[in-house]
Amino acid sequence: xxAVSQTPKYLVTQMGNDKSIKCEQNLGHDTMYWYxxxxxxxxxxxxxxxxxxxxxxxxxxxxxxxxxxxxxxLNLHINSLELGDSAVYFCASSPKLGGADTQYFGPGTRxxxx
Amino acid sequence: xxxxxxxxxSLHVQEGDSTNFTCSFPSSNFYALHWYRWETAKSxxxxxxxxLNGDEKKKGRISxxxxxxxxYSYLYIKGSQPEDSATYLCAFKAGNTPLVFGKGTxxxxxx
Numbered sequence: 736x737x738a739v740s741q742t743p744k745y746l747v748t749q750m751g752n753d754k755s756i757k758c759e760q761n762l763g764h765d766t767m768y769w770y771x772x773x774x775x776x777x778x779x780x781x782x783x784x785x786x787x788x789x790x791x792x793x794x795x796x797x798x799x800x801x802x803x804x805x806x807x808x809l810n811l812h813i814n815s816l817e818l819g820d821s822a823v824y825f826c827a828s829s830p831k832l833g834g835a836d837t838q839y840f841g842p843g844t845r846x847x848x849x
Numbered sequence: 850x851x852x853x854x855x856x857x858x859s860l861h862v863q864e865g866d867s868t869n870f871t872c873s874f875p876s877s878n879f880y881a882l883h884w885y886r887w888e889t890a891k892s893x894x895x896x897x898x899x900x901l902n903g904d905e906k907k908k909g910r911i912s913x914x915x916x917x918x919x920x921y922s923y924l925y926i927k928g929s930q931p932e933d934s935a936t937y938l939c940a941f942k943a944g945n946t947p948l949v950f951g952k953g954t955x956x957x958x959x960x
Contacts, residue, residue: 739892768947778893778938778950791947825892833945835881835900840892 738762739841741826747847748816755812756844758826764839766790766832767809769801772823772843781824784809785832816848851875853941855951862929863959869925870954872939876920883940883948884913884924893938896924929958 739760748754760767768791769781783791787803798814813820826841854873862868874882881900885893897906902917910927926933936953943949 776952778940780947780949783947793947835883835898835942837883837895837898838948839895842892 739826739828739839741824741841741844743844744842745845745847747849749849750816750818752816753812753814754816754846755810756824756826756846757808757810758841759808760826760828760839760841761807762828762830762839763807764828764830765806766829767803767806768827768829768838769809769811770825770827770840772825774822778825782809782811783832790832813846816846818848821846821848851941851943851946851949853939853949853951855937855939855954857954858952859955859957861957861959864929864931866929866958867925867927868929868956869923870937870956872922872924872941872951874920874922874939874941874949875943876918878943879917879920879941880944880946881942882915882917882922883942884922885938885940887936887938887953889935896937924954926956929956931958931960934958 766785782801784803800812803809823843827838829836829838884896887893899915904915915922936955938953940948940950
């Protein structure tokens, strides 16, 4: 059983398009995250949700809109895609907000904007 | 801006060698230090979470130490095996802030 799953694994699209990446965790965790692995290979936090509520938004452009229909899902919608959005996006979850809990990562979605 | 530095950036060792690498982080407002193992084309997997100064954790041939006063953690691998080849990430958490990841140390173990 996959603990944290993301779809799609690869996404190639044209500039200006709108696309979504889905994330689901079956661990019963309260908190979910989106990370972006940038061109320098850093993993940077984008958003954090706790029980469907937005907790962290790390100065991400408004074109990125996360949505959490329930605490097991955190989807990422991106409007008007730009070349600079090309990256690998990782979803993660942890048992609760705060604390020193381990985060469990999904397999990543490689987004290429042409 | 919290800065997490890892060194070396990459490392090649022979099978059977022991090795170690460093994670440096701010020494103020420490909450937790995480180590993750990240194999190519897979997700990062947690190795250790350390919260107390002087903490030492061990999992098989891999161990880690923590010095929160001076802001560093070491990861040790004893008797490296080819399957240890991966990128090892550390991530620092201060207070209520999100995890801040270092760039990782890429380890290649040559058989």
